[in-house]
Amino acid sequence: MKIFYAILLSLFTTALCAQTLKGKIFSAANLPLEDVYLQNQRTGKHAHTNEAGFFLMREVKHGDSVRISLLGYRPLVVVVKGAEMNISLSSSNIRLDEVVVSEGVNHLSSVAAVDIATTPVNSAQELLRKVPGLFIGQHAGGGKAEQLFLRGFDLDHGTDINISVDGMPVNMVSHAHGQGYADLHFLIPELVEKIDFDKGPYHADKGNLATAGYVAFQTRDRLENSSLNLEGGRFNTFKGLGMINLVNDSRQSAYLAGSYIKTDGPFEASQDFKRLNLMGKYTRSFANLDRLSLSAMHFSSSWLASGQIPQRAVDEGLIGRFGAIDPNEGGKTSRTNVNLQYDHAVNETTNLKSSAFYSRYDFELYSNFTFFLNDPVNGDQIRQKEGRNIFGFQSVLDKKYSSGGADLGLQFGAGVGGDVVNDIELSHTLGRSATLEQIQFGNVSEWNPYAFINSEIELGKLLINPAIRLDYFSFAYTDHLKGNLRRSTAKATLSPKLNFLYNQNKNLQFFLKLGKGFHSNDSRVVIAQTTSDILPAAYGADLDVSWKPAPRLILNAALWYLYLQQEFVYVGDEGVIEPSGRTSRKGVDFGVRYQLNNWLFLNGDITYNHGRALDEPGGANYIPLAPPFTFTGGLSIKDLGRFSGSIKSRYLASRPANEDNSIIAKGYFITDANIHYTWKRFTLGIITENIFNRAWNETQFATESRLSGESQPTEEIHFTPGTPFNIRGVLTVRF
The missing domain is CATH 2.60.40.1120 (Carboxypeptidase-like, regulatory domain)
Structure with a gap:
């Protein structure tokens, strides 16, 4: 007793x-x-x-x-x-021994935090390159959204990757140029504080287009100080950036920022590229732990483009590598965003996060992919144009429970997003002035209400993450060319997820991720009934590990598989995206982050990807432009006395440009470097691109085209040349 x-x-x-x-x-x-x-x-x-x-x-x-x-x-x-x-x-000082790998489902975000801390972003293009294995390519004078590559995908401009800023979607569905078009140029890169990303369809709070993965950018709530940044360099390049602290204390913060960039680029015909960015943000924290954030952004840009030129025109001496067949390509675009976020602390274990946003977007692009193939007299120039209103609202209730030896976290989320597009147009034009024929002209209305439940069950060293998401889509298209004929359709889809995480200790974590995702098809394709797959599914599986075998060494690796019910393929002679058949991909990702001493850091990421079309015979089942192998890596110096800098390389392997691999898109290996010296309130820097001045092709397509005077068309590589050696000087003053 x-x-x-x-x-x-x-x-x-x-x-x-x-x-x-x-x-x-x-x-x-x-x-x-x-x-x-x-x-x-x-x-x-x-x-x-x-x-x-x-x-x-x-x-x-x-x-x-x-x-x-x-x-x-x-x-x-x-x-x-x-x-x-x-x-x-x-x-x-930055110390990798302070990084804990066993942080949860979004474990790769700690890798991005290390990369941002050791190699700050110098340009908008570098933002997406912070995601290991994600490659970009620009092929329209700097103002068009970049072409993206990830996990064996040619993602075009965002078809299979979900991108957001402060919870607001960057992708635009049923866009005039391509499905999921993700123009990130409205974001000032120096204002990015955090990058959250993962690969695969494994997260219930990420919906449409999150098949290859997602990238979520978070902007700064406050600035450490006010600053003025001036850059100048080759090709008549100038950049001015001002960031002004208005309020900055423990309860509230507010700032304004503005950026202006202009450049002629390396092309024989000046790009005449100009971009203006503005942003303001106010954040308020309340005594009850509630938090309010209000931000507004605006950007506008205009440019000329030399476009994608045929290899034969260069080989025959008709133009140089930086010449143009049609110098009238280019365009203009703008986007204005207003974003309101409110986090309410219901109690110490329950939070309600709500957000609402509105965007106004305008776009006009002139392209000529095939030159004189379809119209031997006037040429094949096309105009793609639209005016868009984007709406969105979301609330997420986050609740945590604890009982015995188990912890339970639940998230209940619901929201709605809408894109209302007026006068979306594809027209045959001449010299950017005359409209020869309207091919498509109408209005698009697309709405996506959704809800999801996400749970995290922690049982000692094991965390189980079951989740499910429900999406409903309403598509409508009003065809102005057919007497304002309006058609509509709708469909719902359910996307289950199941992830397992095993924390051996704070330095070793294993993952098994399983999930279903989807991408929606363009409303015009759906309404025209050229495909029965409105919301084709993607099924993925990942086996991952994160490991710190030494205090200053972080390793991560993944073995993965992804199946898509329907692929999208670029059609060069039309300049559009259209659906194709089923595909499967598999591969291996490997990454390393190592701190050699207090100021020297090494990073590297390697990916191997193997993808094939499943409905085509062997030898004709290659996925065009899907990269089989990529590498990025470099060394960074952080706070070596007054010096900081980095040298970074990236390699994109050669890849098939068409389905039978008879046309090859050549790979490239490019190295960039920068160095900065800080003294009191001043920083002087030099930024270089392509330091070995390699001749490389940034984007490439297998395209059938005909030049003026040619009797027969030719299918071959059309390319946009990559930037030659470039150097810029930088002066930053903090106050």
């Missing part, structure tokens, strides 16, 4: 001693710090701070030691003496 009472007393005492620890973590400037990692040294339990710097940790006892760390800050170990604590962290 005495033993029974002793056990009962022990359990009762343990229950009394166990408690929930809460608090806030700030910087030395008394500003809240997000994503701080806290770990109980006794139980191994961990927690993170939210945007307000608040954290909640369960099963903590008086006298427990809690380790607190954040990349770029000096770590602390504190002893628990009560139920609440507020901690201040002081900044320090």
Whole structure:
């Protein structure tokens, strides 16, 4: 009986001693710090701070030691003496030994945080290159959205990758140029604070187009200081960037930023590229941990383009590598965004995050892919044009439970997105002035209400992440060329996900990810009933590992498979995207991050991808432009006295340009470098591109075309030449 009472007393005492620890973590400037990692040294339990710097940790006892760390800050170990604590962290040099790989389903985001900290972004193009294995290519004078490549996909301009900024979609469905068109140029790259990404269809909060993966950018809530940045270099290039702090204290922050870029580019016919970017953001934190954020962005650009030129024209000496067949290509575009976000702390374990946004977008693009193939007299120039209104609202309820040895997190999300497009047009034009024929002309209305449930069940070292998403799509197209004939259709799709994470310890984590995703087809294709697959599905599986075998070495690897019910293929003679058949892809990803000493960092990412069309015979089943192998890597210097800099290389292997592999798109290996020197409030820098001045093709397509004077058409590689050696000087003043 005495033993029974002793056990009962022990359990009762343990229950009394166990408690929930809460608090806030700030910087030395008394500003809240997000994503701080806290770990109980006794139980191994961990927690993170939210945007307000608040954290909640369960099963903590008086006298427990809690380790607190954040990349770029000096770590602390504190002893628990009560139920609440507020901690201040002081900044320090970047140390990879502070990175914890076992952070959850979105584990690759820690890799992006390391890359941003060690190699800051210098241009809008570098933003997407921060995603390991993601390659981009520009082929229309700098103003058009880049062509994207990831996991054996030619993603065109965003067909199979979901891209967002502060929760607002960048992709535009049923776009005049291509499905999922993702023009990220409205984002000022120096204002990006965080990049969240993953590959595959494994996340319930990511819906349409999230098949190859997703990329979510988060802009800064506050600036460390005001600054003025001036750049100038070859090809009459100039950039001015101003970022002004209006308010910056522990309760609220506000800033304004503006950027202007102009360049003629390396082409014989000047690009005459101009882009203006503006952004303002206000953030307010309340005493009850609620948080309000309001931002507005605007950008506009105009440009000329030399387009994609045929290889034979260069070989025969008709034009140079940087010449043009039709110098009247180019366009103009603009986008204005207003985004409101409100996070409400219902209680210490429940949060409600709501957001609403509106975008106004205008687009006009002139292209000529085939020259004189279809019209031997006037040429084949086309105009793609639209005016678009984009609406969206979403609320996500996040609730955490704890019972016994298990922790449960639940997310309930619902929202709606809508694209209303007026006068979407494809026309045959002459000299950017005369309209010879309207091929398509009408209005698009597309709405997507959705809901999802995401759960995370933590059982000791094992985390199980089942989730499900429901999407409903309504498509409508009004054809102005057929007496305003209106047609509509609708469909729903269910996307289940199931992920397993096993945390061997804080330095080793294993993943098994399973999920179904989808991409929607263009409304005009759906309404015309040229395809019965309105929402073709994608099924994926990943087996991943993240490992820190040494304090300053991070390795990650993935073995993956992806099946698509329907592919999209670029058709060069029309300049459009149209659906094709089923495909499968499989591959291996490998990445390394290593800190050699206090100021020298190495990073590298290798991908191998194998993809084939399943409905075509062997030898004719290649997926055009799908890269089989990629590599990115480099060395970065961070805070070597007053110096910082990097040297970075990227390799995209040669790949089939058509279905039977008879035409090859040549690969390239390009190296860029930069160096910066900081003295007091000033930073001087030099940024170089293609330091070995290699002749390379940035984008390539197998296209059938006919030049003026040719009697027969020819199918061959058409390409946009990559930038030759380029150098820019940079001056930054902080105040």
